[in-house]
Amino acid sequence: MQNQKLKAILIDIITPDTTPEEAQSRMEELENLTNTFGGVVVVKAMQKRGMPDYDTYIGKGKLDEIIEIGKAKCVEVIIVNNILKPRQSYAIEERLEKSGMKIWDRIDLILKIFDKHAKTSEAKLQIELAGIEHMGPRIFGMGLDLMRQEGRVGVRSGQGESNIEIMKRHLRTRKQNILKKLEDYEKIRKLHRDRRKRQNLKTAAIVGYTNAGKSSLLNAMTNKGAYVADQLFATLSTRVGKLYIQPKNEEEGKYTHGQEILISDTIGFIQDLPPSLIQAFKSTLAETIEADMILHVIDVTDPHIHKKIEVVEDILNQIGVGDSPKIYVFNKIDLSVRNLPEEPDANEYRGIVKAAKMAPKNLGWEEKERVEREKTKEIKTPKDPLHEIKAKYLHHRPVFVSAMEKANLDELTQVISKFL
Ligand SMILES: Nc1nc2c(ncn2[C@@H]2O[C@H](COP(=O)(O)OP(=O)(O)OP(=O)(O)O)[C@@H](O)[C@H]2O)c(=O)[nH]1
Ligand SMILES: [Mg+2]
Known part of the structure; x- marks a missing residue:
């Protein structure tokens, strides 16, 4: 068939x-x-x-x-x-x-x-929990609906309501069971984390919008063999790989004593994720929450790059790690630069860009003068989109890499090592 x-x-x-x-x-x-x-x-x-x-x-x-x-x-x-x-x-x-x-x-x-996509039993439980959270209000609504029907079609009074009660009770019990099992998983995870802390192992968590190339980056840096696919939410559980860092001594130009750090890859983010869903994945996200630093992976060719960065930052705030040390890793630089997005134009609709274009005139500069200043680089109009991105996110130590071609990973490793 x-x-x-x-x-x-x-x-x-x-x-x-x-x-x-x-x-x-x-x-x-x-x-x-x-x-x-x-x-x-x-x-x-x-x-x-x-x-x-x-x-x-x-x-x-x-x-x-x-x-x-x-x-x-x-x-x-x-x-x-x-x-x-x-x-x-x-x-x-x-x-x-x-x-x-x-x-x-x-x-x-x-x-x-x-x-x-769920492969592990933990992920399956988390999804079931999120499903119950999402369905809950609807079942409550169904109660109202059945009561309405009772009046209309004359079902024996109380019948609909008690069925709803049974269903609600069933879901409550199931939810309790799931939460308990998830707690057990979390305990095991915590033991692992505590052991790493005792060994003084540093941890970096990869986060980012879904399909940005997070699992690809984990693989490129650690040979972990995480599942990679050109689809949304390919990854639903956490994987941890080991990266061996040999920091360079800047003065002597020699590599100094090496250090091992653990890198974790986890579920991707997307806009409008409801808090109940994030809550259900709390134990999966725990690795991120507890990490010493965050690697925010961004698809540099995405036409909505700035919006997606915002979405990820929002979710990081929601899970309480908005202020953790962070490196922005712009991925997929191997793809043609022609595909790179221009400056964000969303503001155009709000008249901001228009106002900016008018600014020289409003400030009393003549157009000729503006062109002169532009020529002498007093006003710089950068044309290179990578340059624009770098300038915009400079405070997040932007690094440009290709996970697929393993390009520029050395620079990333050096930035991570300086950080830790
Ligand atoms: N050209 C190019 N493609 C890449 C690069 N890194 C990842 N990809 C592709 O992008 C797609 C998504 O990669 P993944 O590593 O699965 O992305 P992810 O962020 O883990 O995605 P989810 O787990 O679904 O959230 C795959 O088709 C990868 O082959 C890169 O550096 N260059
Ligand atoms: Mg993935």
Whole structure:
């Protein structure tokens, strides 16, 4: 039998504070996630709205239109690029009745990818926990829904409610069991960490947006053999490899006594990760939380590089390591420089760039004078995108590498060694 791909329709709304660029990139990422799950996108629908519809997320008319298209194209699932409120997923489900289609939100999709990729039993438990956290409010909502139905179809009073109670109790017990098992894993991990501390081993944690090349970097630096793939969330558990550093004595130019450090690679980040999901992966992220320093890996060819750096920094703040010592590792420099992004243009929409262009005039400089100053390098207009990136993130000791071609890893090793 042919391996059929899951057919999906993606929907999103564009609120007034979203730029067309942001909307586009959010949609691209959802498509990427859908493909990673093994789905194929049939239709992408965006609707401009002040805020999501209270019941159906997008407008009811638009939703009905999409359902009709879905039926005609044998679509199996509609995916909303946001976190749906329980009442929204119910209202949409009600409209989807008999169409054979399901409704997922962004978190459902991410959880399904996690589920598919999870290899260790710890990762599986963490995903189940995240699933319970995500489903919980919906089950509570189902209680309301069944009670409503009771009134309508005359189900014996109390029946629906008690079934919901049973389900809630079941989930509560399951959650307790999972938390206990995860605690056991965490204890073992802690023993390992304590041993390393006693041996005075330093640790560096690799973090970064999903698909930035974190596992590739771990492999390039330590020969660990972590799983690498061109898909989102290829890694869901933590791996630790050993790096032997021979720092160079600057005065004599000779290598001095070497040192071993441990490097860990873990799950990648993505925008709009809900805190409950991060919480569920706490024990996996513990290696990062306890590390002596952080290597933030960034795909230098990513058109949304600055936004993604922000997302990662946000999550690092959420897990309490925003202020840890950090090195920015810009990866994939082997790819053509032509692919490199220009300066961020998101501000263009907010008039900031425009204002900046007007600044010389507003400051009383004539255009001629500006050109002169530019020539004499008083005002520098850097053209090299790597230069721009370096200047922007100078305080994070940027290093440019290629994990794939093992280029510039010596420099990275030296920067790490100076740091520790
Ligand atoms: N050209 C090029 N490709 C790279 C480089 N490093 C990684 N890649 C590719 O980028 C893709 C993602 O690499 P991974 O190492 O799996 O990325 P990751 O950050 O671990 O991703 P997740 O675990 O999914 O979050 C793979 O297809 C790699 O072959 C590099 O230096 N140059
Ligand atoms: Mg990985």
